[in-house]
Amino acid sequence: MAGDTYSFGEYELDMARYQLRRAGEPVHVEPRALDLLHYLIEHRDRVVSKNELLDRIWGDRFVSEAALTTGLRTARLAIGDTMRQQRLIRTVHRRGYQFAAPVTVARSGQATGSRRGPGDRTGATAAGLSGADQQIVRFCRADDGTRIAYATVGSGPPLLKAANWMTHLDLEWTTPVWSHWLNGLARNRQLVRYDERGCGLSDWEVPSFSFDDWVDDLETVVEALGLDRFPLLGVSQGGAVAVAYAVRRPERVSRLILAGAYARGRQVRARNQAERDEAALDLDLARVGWAHQDPSFLGVFAAQFLPEGTPEELEEFTGFQRRTTSPANAVRFLEEFAKIDVSAIAHRVQCPTLILHSRDDVRVPLSQASELATLIPDSQLVLLDSRNHLLTAAEPAWAEFLSQIDTFLVA
Structure with missing residues (x-):
């Protein structure tokens, strides 16, 4: 959910603050990559297809698969993962991607200020701009x-x-x-x-x-x-x-x-x-x-x-x-x-x-x-x-x- 905090390893994805943290310190990451990470974590119980990610993260805006590849690479780098290791974000050949690490979810109450979920492309956030x-x-x-x-x-x-x-x-x-x-x-x-x-x-x-x-x-x-x-x-x-x-x-x-x-x-x-x-x-x-x-x-x-x-x-x-x-x-x-x-x-x-x-x-x-x-x-x-x-x-x-x-x- 939009205000939840997802913990995996030494990382926390705090969607109430729209912020990724490592050992309590903010990690600066491009918003689309953050949205990709959030979506994959939310749907970690299954493999998410390329088309679904393009549709939910970019919405009606036409982009090539290269934009998705770049966004995933940025997300992986932000959480210490790589294409070669794939400890956290796993590529499933011809099917899509899945978040593979154990996740602990902390629910939060109603928060104030601007909120964004996957596919929301407008407005500024505490962590940065939408691009x-x-x-x-x-x-x-x-x-x-x-x-x-x-x-x-x-x-x-x-x-x-x-x-x-x-x-x-x-x-x-x-x-x-x-x-x-x-x-x-x-x-x-x-x-x-x-x-x-x-x-x-x-x-x-x-x-x-x-x-x-x-x-x-x-x-x-x-x-x-x-x-x-x-x-x-x-x-x-x-x-x-x-x-x-x-x-x-x-x-x-x-x-x-x-x-x-x-x-x-x-x-x-x-x-x-x-x-x-x-x-x-x-x-x-x-x-x-x-x-x-x-x-x-x-x-x-x-x-x-x-x-x-x-x-x-x-x-x-x-x-x-x-x-x-x-x-x-x-x-x-x-x-x-x-x-x-x-x-x-x-x-x-x-x-x-x-x-x-x-x-x-x-x-x-x-x-x-x-x-x-x-x-x-x-x-x-x-x-x-x-x-x-x-x-x-x-x-x-x-x-x-x-x-x-x-x-x-x-x-």
């Missing part, structure tokens, strides 16, 4: 005519996320690469984000493709939304874009959050010939790997972002790469990333700044976070216990990441 069908996607045009897609989701004070590569405003909701980011960041606020020129729903064929264009595109989105003053989040190379914009428009950026960010790209920060050669080789490999969509290269590339990712997460990441941009644009992005340099202007950031970085980040070394913290006057550096460049929903660092942001924005 892509809740966001509003619009388009604006940069000065050179490039069409930029931007989206808003959630309600409350705004948080603007500067674009970074490998995003897609629509597909992000159904991939474990980004779905938990969107739901976590949109809790109790309006999350604004956009796709960079060259990827996602924005134009892929563009007249110009430079760092200054990226900063201009951020400003274009701000103007289209009519935002006055707001906190700004920059992830990975989006951090440098956010720094540049905060310097350009100090009257608009109230607070700055940098996650996995850097001031100088790999070519710029190379200290000797060996590091310059290594940076050049990295680009050469990228040109060949992306041009031919070489699976071995894309797998290695994915592992740089998610070294602690499961095989399923790495497979999803690789597939997501292919759908977000063209091979030619992927190379253009990587070439521009290597040349980024905001080290000469970072000291001009005037707002309080929170720098979050995985302690053992494989893609962007910790030295880059330390450099940003040294350059930006009113900044604080928080190190997270992870090796991942993009944090996953299941790792403890993710909850810490969200907690740090929440505390910083209300301080």
Whole structure:
């Protein structure tokens, strides 16, 4: 029932709060995956077919079986299960799926506030938002005519996320690469984000493709939304874009959050010939790997972002790469990333700044976070216990990441 709490192993699924917990601590999970988990647990006495899950969880909205596969993968990851182990969610060949673990049910009384059951797609919940069908996607045009897609989701004070590569405003909701980011960041606020020129729903064929264009595109989105003053989040190379914009428009950026960010790209920060050669080789490999969509290269590339990712997460990441941009644009992005340099202007950031970085980040070394913290006057550096460049929903660092942001924005 809607208000029941289901306990299995060290997990609790509390439907009164619409929350999954592990050992008493909240586990952030995409709402559709939570609905899938709830439905399978409710009907654990039988095998549930794919068609039934698609009908009850997505309702009248047409989606492919790929959406169901992604949702089940996300649910499994959230409860420590995998396709290979299937200790909790079992695949029954040609029939469907069944929740296989013992479950204890605690009944609850009538609760207050918003409630959702399987198939209910509207409204916000305490645990997050219902996903892509809740966001509003619009388009604006940069000065050179490039069409930029931007989206808003959630309600409350705004948080603007500067674009970074490998995003897609629509597909992000159904991939474990980004779905938990969107739901976590949109809790109790309006999350604004956009796709960079060259990827996602924005134009892929563009007249110009430079760092200054990226900063201009951020400003274009701000103007289209009519935002006055707001906190700004920059992830990975989006951090440098956010720094540049905060310097350009100090009257608009109230607070700055940098996650996995850097001031100088790999070519710029190379200290000797060996590091310059290594940076050049990295680009050469990228040109060949992306041009031919070489699976071995894309797998290695994915592992740089998610070294602690499961095989399923790495497979999803690789597939997501292919759908977000063209091979030619992927190379253009990587070439521009290597040349980024905001080290000469970072000291001009005037707002309080929170720098979050995985302690053992494989893609962007910790030295880059330390450099940003040294350059930006009113900044604080928080190190997270992870090796991942993009944090996953299941790792403890993710909850810490969200907690740090929440505390910083209300301080």
